[in-house]
Amino acid sequence: MKPRFSTQRLILSLLIILSLYSPSLHARRVYLFISKDDFNDAASSSPEHEPAVFDDPMRIPDPGSWSPLFDPDMNPEAVNGSYYAAVSELMSAASKGNARMMAGAAAEIESAANDGDPHAQSVLAFLYGAGIMRERNEAKALMYHHFATQGGSFQSKMALAYTYYRQGMYEKAAKLYAEIAKTGVKSFLTSKDSPVVEPIMIHDGAEEDKEVLMNFHGEEDESFKMLVKEAEEGNAGAMYRIGMIHLLGLRGLRVDHAKALSWLSKAADKGEPESMYLLGEMYATGVVCVERNYTKALELLTLASEQHLYAAYDRMGYLYLNGYGVDKDYTKAIEYFQKAAENDGAGGHYNLGLMYLKGTGVKRNVQLAIKYFLIAANSGYDLAFYQLAKRFHTGVGLKKNLPMAAELYKLIAEYGPWNSLSRWGLESYIRGDVGKAFLLYSRMAEQGYEVAQSNAAWILDKYGERSMCMGESRLCTDAERHQRAHSLWQQASKQGNEYAASRIGDA
Numbered sequence: 001m002k003p004r005f006s007t008q009r010l011i012l013s014l015l016i017i018l019s020l021y022s023p024s025l026h027a028r029r030v031y032l033f034i035s036k037d038d039f040n041d042a043a044s045s046s047p048e049h050e051p052a053v054f055d056d057p058m059r060i061p062d063p064g065s066w067s068p069l070f071d072p073d074m075n076p077e078a079v080n081g082s083y084y085a086a087v088s089e090l091m092s093a094a095s096k097g098n099a100r101m102m103a104g105a106a107a108e109i110e111s112a113a114n115d116g117d118p119h120a121q122s123v124l125a126f127l128y129g130a131g132i133m134r135e136r137n138e139a140k141a142l143m144y145h146h147f148a149t150q151g152g153s154f155q156s157k158m159a160l161a162y163t164y165y166r167q168g169m170y171e172k173a174a175k176l177y178a179e180i181a182k183t184g185v186k187s188f189l190t191s192k193d194s195p196v197v198e199p200i201m202i203h204d205g206a207e208e209d210k211e212v213l214m215n216f217h218g219e220e221d222e223s224f225k226m227l228v229k230e231a232e233e234g235n236a237g238a239m240y241r242i243g244m245i246h247l248l249g250l251r252g253l254r255v256d257h258a259k260a261l262s263w264l265s266k267a268a269d270k271g272e273p274e275s276m277y278l279l280g281e282m283y284a285t286g287v288v289c290v291e292r293n294y295t296k297a298l299e300l301l302t303l304a305s306e307q308h309l310y311a312a313y314d315r316m317g318y319l320y321l322n323g324y325g326v327d328k329d330y331t332k333a334i335e336y337f338q339k340a341a342e343n344d345g346a347g348g349h350y351n352l353g354l355m356y357l358k359g360t361g362v363k364r365n366v367q368l369a370i371k372y373f374l375i376a377a378n379s380g381y382d383l384a385f386y387q388l389a390k391r392f393h394t395g396v397g398l399k400k401n402l403p404m405a406a407e408l409y410k411l412i413a414e415y416g417p418w419n420s421l422s423r424w425g426l427e428s429y430i431r432g433d434v435g436k437a438f439l440l441y442s443r444m445a446e447q448g449y450e451v452a453q454s455n456a457a458w459i460l461d462k463y464g465e466r467s468m469c470m471g472e473s474r475l476c477t478d479a480e481r482h483q484r485a486h487s488l489w490q491q492a493s494k495q496g497n498e499y500a501a502s503r504i505g506d507a
């Protein structure tokens with residue numbers, strides 16, 4: 001069977017469910033307020049073709065990603081090339097704090113970059129940007145990121161977009177982030193690598209709440225073992241939670257679709273509504289590990305909705321909207337979306353927004369669509385941010401506002417598979433490999449991830465020499481370390497990280 005993945009509905013419900021796992025550790029949520037003045041009446045009458053961005057799930061390549069080095073069964077062929085050999089050496093050097101080895105790795109990267117390997121160019125840009133085994137040089141960093149972006153490196157595209165964003169060049173930033181976001185949203189569940197990576201702030205976790213970090217010790221984790229015991233004793237809620245953990249690869253466990261399906265099915269057999277809903281979604285999309293079966297999907301969703309799981313109505317609406325397994329019926333679709341929306345189903349609001357945006361089964365009304373998107377966004381429905389970003393970007397329905405567009409696109413872009421480094425960063429950190437964790441967070445920091453900026457800075461400050469910070473030609477001098485930490489805190493602070501602000505006295 002060919003794995004087919006991804007619908008926005010499933011993904012976002014998963015993201016929302018995810019946020020329940022360790023809310024205190026998550027990056028702050030964005031709350032969006034749009035005033036009357038932001039609306040743009042004039043443009044709303046212009047007919048606009050709205051391509052169905054998300055109806056065409058695809059596998060998102062993330063070439064040059066460092067993930068295969070951590071999860072070799074992800075992509076065994078990929079890790080043989082000279083690029084991966086060099087990155088692997090880079091990582092070992094960071095672990096061991098071996099500057100000579102780092103210099104060797106950097107030289108290999110440079111040589112591959114000069115031979116035109118875009119991924120090596122991207123890493124070389126990173127070395128120049130951070131001042132690792134190279135004199136810090138932002139112009140060179142930018143230049144290599146440009147080359148790498150042209151060669152298809154998403155890591156560099158992220159870094160470039162963030163650079164523009166940071167410098168207030170919002171038109172360029174919005175354009176790049178829009179492209180990344182469009183690609184990224186399709187990948188939420190298409191990646192075999194853990195698709196949804198929780199941004200964990202380690203300075204909250206490591207010191208104050210060791211238990212939370214312990215939760216990332218995979219199957220060995222005590223609370224996970226407890227959960228398994230409860231499930232084996234017949235607790236349907238526990239079965240569901242284990243299913244989720246396996247499905248998304250949470251808590252340091254690898255993604256295991258077969259186990260996920262097995263636990264979710266067991267829970268659903270016991271009438272556990274969340275599981276019935278999730279399985280319904282999976283059968284509706286043919287996602288991950290099941291063969292698409294609309295009949296079965298509708299059965300499960302109906303059962304879930306009968307238990308007042310209103311999100312299920314939203315999904316049923318989607319089936320009627322598209323005529324999947326049923327006769328196409330816009331009236332019924334809208335009725336179901338409304339049922340979901342009336343019961344705080346963010347997806348219902350989102351889908352109503354789409355219907356009004358496109359004029360499907362209703363009279364086209366962009367203003368109303370935007371109001372629905374806004375409600376959905378503020379309930380944490382990320383795709384709604386994408387829709388709003390587009391309105392701000394194009395000036396259709398909302399007054400053109402490029403800084404806002406860039407910020408909202410950025411939010412979505414950061415969900416792309418390139419965020420998987422945060423998983424390996426955290427794992428390295430938990431295993432006590434502070435040097436590697438620092439390198440990984442530094443790489444993400446350059447791509448604009450606020451949490452990674454703060455984590456990298458925190459490691460530098462807390463672990464000093466143990467961070468194996470690599471400077472221009474050897475381990476960082478105190479001055480280099482302080483400069484780098486300050487720059488990282490500053491960037492995180494500018495992005496609204498209050499802890500960072502307090503660290504550098506911006507609060």
Ligand SMILES: *[C@@H]1O[C@H](CO)[C@@H](O)[C@H](O)[C@H]1NC(C)=O
Nearest residue numbers: 072075076077078079080081
């Ligand atoms: C990569 O290395 C593995 C193990 O060393 C080997 O099995 C595989 O054939 C290699 N692939 C390529 C493309 O060289």
Ligand SMILES: *[C@@H]1O[C@H](CO)[C@@H](O)[C@H](O)[C@H]1NC(C)=O
Nearest residue numbers: 291292293294295296297299
């Ligand atoms: C789809 O699900 C229905 C209801 O559960 C079942 O009767 C049918 O055999 C399934 N179809 C396929 C192709 O598996």
